[in-house]
Amino acid sequence: xxGHIRIVTDGVAxxxxxxxxxxxxxxxxxxxxxxxxxxxxxxxxDYGWFYRELLASDVMPKTAAPAPAEFLQVYQALVAEGARxxxxxxxxxxxxxxxxxxxxxxxxxxxxTAHIFDTGQVSMGIGWVALMVAEAIARGASLAEIKxxxxxxxxxSSVLGMLDSPxxxxxSGRVSWAAAKLVSLxxxxxxxxxxxxxxxxxxxxxxxxxxxxHMVDTVxxxxxxxxxxxxxAHADPAVVTRLSEALAPYAPDPSPLVVExxxxxxxxxxxxxxxVALVRAGEL
Amino acid sequence: xxxxxxSEIVYTLDGHDLKLMVAAALSWLxxxxxxxxxxxVFPVPDGDxxxxxxxxxxxxxxxxxxxxxENVGRLAGKVAHGALMGARGNSGVILSQILRGFARGLDSKxxxxxxxxxxxLNEARDTAYKGVVKPVEGTILTVMREVAEEAALVVQETExxxxxxxxxxxxxxxxxxRTPQLLPVLRQAGVVDSGGQGLFVVLxxxxxxxxGLSVEEVERPAGDAVLAMQIHEAPHDHMTEMLHFDSNYPYxxxxxxxxxxxxxxGMRATIEAMGDSALVVGDAQTVKVHVHVLDPGIPISYGxxxxxxxxxxxEDMQVQYEAYLAxxxxxxxxxxxxxxxxxxxxxxxxLAVVAVVAGDGLEKVFRSLGATSIVEGGQTMNxxxxxxxxxxxxxLSDYVIILPNNKNILxxxxxxxxxxxxxxxxxxxxxxxxxxxxxxxxxxxxTLDGNVAAMLRAAKEVITGEVTWATRDVALNGIEVRxxxxxxxxxxxxxxxxxxxxxxxxxxxxxxxxxxxxxxxxYYGEGMGAxxxxxxxERLRETYAELEFEVVEGGQPHYPYIISxx
Numbered sequence: 001x002x003g004h005i006r007i008v009t010d011g012v013a014x015x016x017x018x019x020x021x022x023x024x025x026x027x028x029x030x031x032x033x034x035x036x037x038x039x040x041x042x043x044x045x046d047y048g049w050f051y052r053e054l055l056a057s058d059v060m061p062k063t064a065a066p067a068p069a070e071f072l073q074v075y076q077a078l079v080a081e082g083a084r085x086x087x088x089x090x091x092x093x094x095x096x097x098x099x100x101x102x103x104x105x106x107x108x109x110x111x112x113t114a115h116i117f118d119t120g121q122v123s124m125g126i127g128w129v130a131l132m133v134a135e136a137i138a139r140g141a142s143l144a145e146i147k148x149x150x151x152x153x154x155x156x157s158s159v160l161g162m163l164d165s166p167x168x169x170x171x172s173g174r175v176s177w178a179a180a181k182l183v184s185l186x187x188x189x190x191x192x193x194x195x196x197x198x199x200x201x202x203x204x205x206x207x208x209x210x211x212x213x214h215m216v217d218t219v220x221x222x223x224x225x226x227x228x229x230x231x232x233a234h235a236d237p238a239v240v241t242r243l244s245e246a247l248a249p250y251a252p253d254p255s256p257l258v259v260e261x262x263x264x265x266x267x268x269x270x271x272x273x274x275x276v277a278l279v280r281a282g283e284l
Numbered sequence: 285x286x287x288x289x290x291s292e293i294v295y296t297l298d299g300h301d302l303k304l305m306v307a308a309a310l311s312w313l314x315x316x317x318x319x320x321x322x323x324x325v326f327p328v329p330d331g332d333x334x335x336x337x338x339x340x341x342x343x344x345x346x347x348x349x350x351x352x353x354e355n356v357g358r359l360a361g362k363v364a365h366g367a368l369m370g371a372r373g374n375s376g377v378i379l380s381q382i383l384r385g386f387a388r389g390l391d392s393k394x395x396x397x398x399x400x401x402x403x404x405l406n407e408a409r410d411t412a413y414k415g416v417v418k419p420v421e422g423t424i425l426t427v428m429r430e431v432a433e434e435a436a437l438v439v440q441e442t443e444x445x446x447x448x449x450x451x452x453x454x455x456x457x458x459x460x461x462r463t464p465q466l467l468p469v470l471r472q473a474g475v476v477d478s479g480g481q482g483l484f485v486v487l488x489x490x491x492x493x494x495x496g497l498s499v500e501e502v503e504r505p506a507g508d509a510v511l512a513m514q515i516h517e518a519p520h521d522h523m524t525e526m527l528h529f530d531s532n533y534p535y536x537x538x539x540x541x542x543x544x545x546x547x548x549x550g551m552r553a554t555i556e557a558m559g560d561s562a563l564v565v566g567d568a569q570t571v572k573v574h575v576h577v578l579d580p581g582i583p584i585s586y587g588x589x590x591x592x593x594x595x596x597x598x599e600d601m602q603v604q605y606e607a608y609l610a611x612x613x614x615x616x617x618x619x620x621x622x623x624x625x626x627x628x629x630x631x632x633x634x635l636a637v638v639a640v641v642a643g644d645g646l647e648k649v650f651r652s653l654g655a656t657s658i659v660e661g662g663q664t665m666n667x668x669x670x671x672x673x674x675x676x677x678x679x680l681s682d683y684v685i686i687l688p689n690n691k692n693i694l695x696x697x698x699x700x701x702x703x704x705x706x707x708x709x710x711x712x713x714x715x716x717x718x719x720x721x722x723x724x725x726x727x728x729x730x731t732l733d734g735n736v737a738a739m740l741r742a743a744k745e746v747i748t749g750e751v752t753w754a755t756r757d758v759a760l761n762g763i764e765v766r767x768x769x770x771x772x773x774x775x776x777x778x779x780x781x782x783x784x785x786x787x788x789x790x791x792x793x794x795x796x797x798x799x800x801x802x803x804x805x806x807y808y809g810e811g812m813g814a815x816x817x818x819x820x821x822e823r824l825r826e827t828y829a830e831l832e833f834e835v836v837e838g839g840q841p842h843y844p845y846i847i848s849x850x
Binding site for chain 2: 183184185186187188202203204205206207208209210
């Protein structure tokens with residue numbers, strides 16, 4: 001039944017606005033605090049103001065999950081639109097409380113059943129799960145098939161990338177090892193992989209060129225792929241294009257989907273970060 | 285035997301002779317150290333061949349300075365061990381390999397005659413060649429090869445060691461003189477090979493002992509030992525242990541002899557000759573004996589002939605020493621933190637990284653990037669095999685990677701890796717920027733081999749510039765250099781001559797294909813100051829708008845700027 005199964009995700013998921021609209025996905029916005037000012041950030045395509053503010057001041061952005069009641073409002077709105085089953089796909093519970101709040105709210109929902117999942121992912125790592133579920137719903141998949149698909153996709157999802165500076169991740173306090181491993185006397189661009197719920201340091205480089213090479217080499221070892229997106233946080237377009245072209249041979253489509261990450265994820269990786277989000281195909 | 289040689293014919297050599305020959309070689313090296321140092325292809329202040337060979341020989345001498353060993357083969361073994369542990373720089377390492385081969389060739393002979401010399405020198409030559417991955421002619425190897433060849437010829441004509449040594453020293457000299465014909469870089473620089481010259485000096489020192497020359501130098505061994513200790517500032521515990529335990533005298537023997545009218549002085553002389561650390565005290569009725577020997581039966585049966593024995597104690601020091609080492613290892617293992625629960629089986633062991641670095645700033649940089657120990661050393665101060673080995677052995681991991689960060693430390697590092705019982709790999713970094721680049725690629729989760737491959741690849745991805753001053757006039761690679769000029773080297777090749785260090789940096793950058801480069805790091809050296817380096821970077825940013833410049837305090841001696849281009 002059209003519209004009986006609906007998808008809800010969070011503002012970390014970084015699904016591009018046109019795909020959110022195409023698949024009728026609901027996005028729970030997240031609070032972004034810049035000094036004394038609080039913004040509620042959902043799907044947007046204008047991020048310029050954020051990076052301008054970031055570069056113009058010493059303020060470190062902070063993020064906060066909405067209260068369970070706010071999740072409940074979103075679920076009930078979906079029920080009002082005719083949803084009978086709500087598929088909630090949220091950021092890794094190891095780095096945020098979004099999943100917990102979403103889960104608490106799910107117990108109070110009336111008129112539908114909310115099925116809440118910890119994707120163990122961030123950014124388009126969540127986004128790809130949501131989009132693959134959306135494609136399945138469009139094909140008419142059953143709830144059981146959707147649940148199996150979520151498990152399948154979550155274990156095959158990776159996000160990897162290069163941070164232009166380790167500062168944002170370190171100061172976010174969400175990655176326990178960042179303070180110990182990212183401090184050095186030289187400019188270092190950390191290479192991070194987000195797999196199975198957690199961020200890992202997979203390399204340290206000093207130039208974009210080597211970061212791109214590192215990513216291309218890593219993606220090559222993970223191919224074949226179901227999905228591939230190139231991610232960036234307000235990065236140099238030339239760098240993004242180079243990465244996108246270098247990865248084209250591994251993309252299931254003619255070229256990878258290029259996604260500018262949202263402010264929530266962007267606030268953690270900092271401006272200039274580039275990376276990929278992928279879903280591996282076949283046996284692991 | 286063992287007296288200073290003059291005109292008498294010398295048919296055999298024993299341990300005592302060899303000891304004095306080593307002392308003579310060391311003195312002679314010390315006297316010629318500066319002139320060997322000056323034989324540097326590049327006019328840069330890293331000409332250390334003479335110093336390195338002298339320090340290597342000093343370590344060999346320290347091993348035998350307090351030893352009375354008549355057996356020439358066994359003494360040669362000690363010399364080889366000392367040289368191995370003290371080997372510094374590539375020339376020192378090759379010298380140590382020559383001595384090792386020589387000792388092996390003597391095969392523990394009590395004394396040697398002329399016919400043994402070519403055998404030992406052939407073995408020395410083979411060991412030296414095998415120690416080098418790509419042997420190059422026109423070096424110390426060539427001199428060694430020709431010396432062995434000459435020895436084989438001359439023993440067909442004479443059995444007198446003096447004649448043999450006169451001929452091989454003569455041959456060494458002419459071989460050294462021909463090195464520029466074999467190695468173009470020497471010809472260009474107008475020098476002979478420094479390592480070859482060092483080997484010639486060693487052999488000539490030995491010859492002078494046989495000829496009865498330079499006696500005042502030869503008879504100074506006590507002074508030599510003192511000087512050697514000053515050079516080896518603060519020896520590591522590890523070294524002290526090695527030097528204190530003498531595996532050639534593994535048994536500690538003690539007993540008391542009771543008798544009538546015993547000759548204490550005569551007994552002392554006899555016991556002393558049997559081994560090491562001899563102590564013979566007492567009177568005509570009671571004598572207490574303590575000695576370290578190879579065969580405990582010898583002093584005991586001697587004592588039994590002098591009187592009746594009591595309180596006989598024989599201890600195997602090798603066993604004690606091994607027990608001590610095992611205990612120390614266990615103690616070290618206990619200090620390694622374990623996370624309570626049993627370790628997951630698939631967890632690969634953590635890797636230790638030993639980096640050879642000179643300068644406070646650079647040391648901090650290497651530590652911040654994950655080097656677990658630093659061995660002081662660099663351009664003009666090549667650490668010994670033993671120093672690197674000590675750092676390897678003291679590190680809290682059985683898997684160790686060494687970053688020599690200098691081409692002249694590479695062989696000592698490889699030797700340390702070969703000697704250590706741990707799993708050790710050398711990533712042959714030739715400069716500080718290569719070392720930094722390699723260290724960045726370190727992955728504590730990957731295997732030792734995986735890391736070596738990744739680190740080697742990373743090291744190759746950086747271009748190294750070095751700025752220093754010329755130590756003499758030279759024309760090299762078409763560049764005229766005057767002593768005192770600022771000069772710049774690109775990946776080890778002299779490419780620019782300039783008025784100032786800053787100008788040299790600028791001209792070095794002009795020599796580089798910068799198309800694919802993003803980042804230039806300026807490590808400023810000792811006495812340069814942050815402001816001066818920052819000022820240089822500021823002006824370079826104006827010229828190269830597309831490049832990023834980073835200024836880092838290196839504190840390295842002799843090189844006002846080390847530049848990493850990537």
